[in-house]
Amino acid sequence: MVTKSDRLNDRELRAWRGFLTMQDDVRRHMNRQLTSEAGISLAEFSILSALRLQPDRPMRVFELVDTLKWEKSRIIHQLSRMVRRGLVERRASEEDGRGTDIALTAEGRGVIDKALPLHIDHIRRLFFDVVTPRQLDMLADLSEAVLENLEGEPFDQ
């Protein structure tokens, strides 16, 4: 049973503030590295690398939603911006008259192929170089526990 109280204790506060700050800073660093070395944002990187996982076929919008776990509308807006920049293409799906296939353009493929190794180098230096294997596994466990817990919560989906 968990002790309830109207404030966080020192241990909780340390972890929580550290987590929030770290996660915010890490995102900002990733964004800046990608912008300056590959000319794309972290959001664009996320979409492009999801598409790169299925190199030889386009993906449906809902597959991107499932892969990235973003809100549908967030994905769709991001795709619209990326279509404008020529990184991806929309095509009517052949299987489902309501559906849209999303495909990498040649430029999108070029960009992600260049960005991926640079980004992996970056997050290695940023993150993995100072995190022990034990911490890594604990973070994975913790993340999965929290994610699973989230599904039962109000304000979900």
Add this chain to the structure above:
Amino acid sequence: MVTKSDRLNDRELRAWRGFLTMQDDVRRHMNRQLTSEAGISLAEFSILSALRLQPDRPMRVFELVDTLKWEKSRIIHQLSRMVRRGLVERRASEEDGRGTDIALTAEGRGVIDKALPLHIDHIRRLFFDVVTPRQLDMLADLSEAVLENLEGEPFDQ
């Protein structure tokens, strides 16, 4: 010495994807809970609770920057929006002619006093209830290690 490679191994991938997804989802949940139960966003909550830490004096903008570790411009824009909504006030600083004091309005104080306990309840259910003390300390250590490491990196500040 760390093994370099152009891709993440399974262990790294599991932790990294879990972390990114979890952190994104947690933010979204916090935002929704605050919006629906207290009528403010997470960004507004962050500013208001920083101000609430010094209940009896206004804070300077740079103090908010130091406390929250946000970019200066992010803080300033957020403050402008919150002034518009009547949650905080700007006053010329008496000590420094360039400076601005930021103070809670009566409404801002009312809102944060109502929001704080609700939010703490929420993150307890969301997060602390499924995270062990050991994991908590590990997360704090990990966050501090990564934050410290970030300071030496390019793309900092």
Add this chain to the structure above:
DNA sequence: GATCAAAGGATGACTTGTCATCTACTCAAC
């Protein structure tokens, strides 16, 4: 084959966050 709920996706309005740039003031050196 008409009806209708649900699925797949798009759009608009609005908030949030970033970068680049700008103004006003301070403080030190001369």
Add this chain to the structure above:
DNA sequence: GTTGAGTAGATGACAAGTCATCCTTTGATC
């Protein structure tokens, strides 16, 4: 007391993310 570098904060333009709403197609039921 000028000059000039650095500090404190503000602004504008744009990219991201959220919510509410909309349109079309599908698929089940009658």
